Amino acid sequence: MTDGAHPEPPDGGWGWMVVLAAFLQAALVFGLIRSFGVFFMEFVGYFGELAGRVSWVTSIGIAVLQLGGPVSSALSTQYGARPVVMAGGFLSGLGLLLASFATSLTHLYLSIGLLSGLGWALVFTPSVASVARYFAKRRTFATGLAVSGAGLGSFAFSPLFQLLVDTYAWRGALLVVAGISFNLVAAGALLRPLEPEGNKAAAPEAGWLRLPALSSLCRPSLASHRPFLLYAAAFILVDAGYYIPYVHLVPHGRELGFDEYRAAFLLSSAAVADLCGRVAGGWLADRLAVRLVHSLTLWTVLTGLSMALVPLGRSYSLLMGLCICYGFFAGALVPLQFSGLAEIVGTGRIMEGIGLMQMVESAGSLVGAPLSGWLRDMTGDYTASFIVAGAFLLAGSLLLFALPNYFSCPLDSTTKEETTRDP
Numbered sequence: 001m002t003d004g005a006h007p008e009p010p011d012g013g014w015g016w017m018v019v020l021a022a023f024l025q026a027a028l029v030f031g032l033i034r035s036f037g038v039f040f041m042e043f044v045g046y047f048g049e050l051a052g053r054v055s056w057v058t059s060i061g062i063a064v065l066q067l068g069g070p071v072s073s074a075l076s077t078q079y080g081a082r083p084v085v086m087a088g089g090f091l092s093g094l095g096l097l098l099a100s101f102a103t104s105l106t107h108l109y110l111s112i113g114l115l116s117g118l119g120w121a122l123v124f125t126p127s128v129a130s131v132a133r134y135f136a137k138r139r140t141f142a143t144g145l146a147v148s149g150a151g152l153g154s155f156a157f158s159p160l161f162q163l164l165v166d167t168y169a170w171r172g173a174l175l176v177v178a179g180i181s182f183n184l185v186a187a188g189a190l191l192r193p194l195e196p197e198g199n200k201a202a203a204p205e206a207g208w209l210r211l212p213a214l215s216s217l218c219r220p221s222l223a224s225h226r227p228f229l230l231y232a233a234a235f236i237l238v239d240a241g242y243y244i245p246y247v248h249l250v251p252h253g254r255e256l257g258f259d260e261y262r263a264a265f266l267l268s269s270a271a272v273a274d275l276c277g278r279v280a281g282g283w284l285a286d287r288l289a290v291r292l293v294h295s296l297t298l299w300t301v302l303t304g305l306s307m308a309l310v311p312l313g314r315s316y317s318l319l320m321g322l323c324i325c326y327g328f329f330a331g332a333l334v335p336l337q338f339s340g341l342a343e344i345v346g347t348g349r350i351m352e353g354i355g356l357m358q359m360v361e362s363a364g365s366l367v368g369a370p371l372s373g374w375l376r377d378m379t380g381d382y383t384a385s386f387i388v389a390g391a392f393l394l395a396g397s398l399l400l401f402a403l404p405n406y407f408s409c410p411l412d413s414t415t416k417e418e419t420t421r422d423p
Contacts, residue, residue: 031153
């Protein structure tokens, strides 16, 4: 046991099925979000709105996903990850289903932004936290495998969504996407709880009217944890730029004169590189004698630089190369973000840590895409949008240097210190 309340991670066994479930959930949440740029041009054309206003559809969804992190953490602590994730899968599919009947952008804000966003929130945090609880020695590698589903989903969904739009128009395409999203319910059923023997009978006795776990929303223990707050603040800046290619890369390609499928293939290529980066980043982190936060800083810097250079890609081959570089670097930092959080707060508080960090990050996600769309409306192209997005990532990497003992504290002592503070 790592402490009195949390069982020893088995580092295998059913944990690999939990990794599979998280992989599918990453594909059906972030793979879908990242491929939504295909619908962007359809919404702009159908509703006759500016890019800045249409960008709020995806931005609200991502922000609600992250704002709902503490809620999904508390619900999972109270009732277990499985029912929470299954309920989230239903809501995400329902939101996309209702969006197919939208007659205004407001309807899309409510259906995709709020309803599907809430469903994604209930899916994401419990899934990643479940992987962290099943693994210790191979946690970063297992997390990398789990979140690589986003890369595979993006690779498959971008051309698929374009084909669906061409075949059924955007309304029919959203109906099919809703059906695909409902598979999150089945993936959630794989999340078997990992509990000490003595705690197995405790959950049913709690009842639906007693909410001790939810009370932690009003007094999160990490709200005064300085290293955690610095870490979360860095990712506010990172998230302000991180999602910009997944919203505006396809429209950028279309404006450069590439046809719909070549533009969509840019996103698919970045997604394949992202998948490779997530697996490689996790694998390297578990084998190199380098602190996770140092590797995380390096990948974040490289992601910011590659994003800022995207406007230089005026030819298709050069733009493709920049997209592949961005995808690999952006993918490599993701497993390190969550494993680095476990290093800072300890495994006992990983569920609360992921949930609270997601909530804080939502400020960056909410502002990033609309700001990028506004810059495009003001300047006439996406050059400033990608440069500013890259600057946000570089600023976030600089903030990581402010973490206590960034240059001197060894990994083992940090982990021990923070783990002993777990309740």
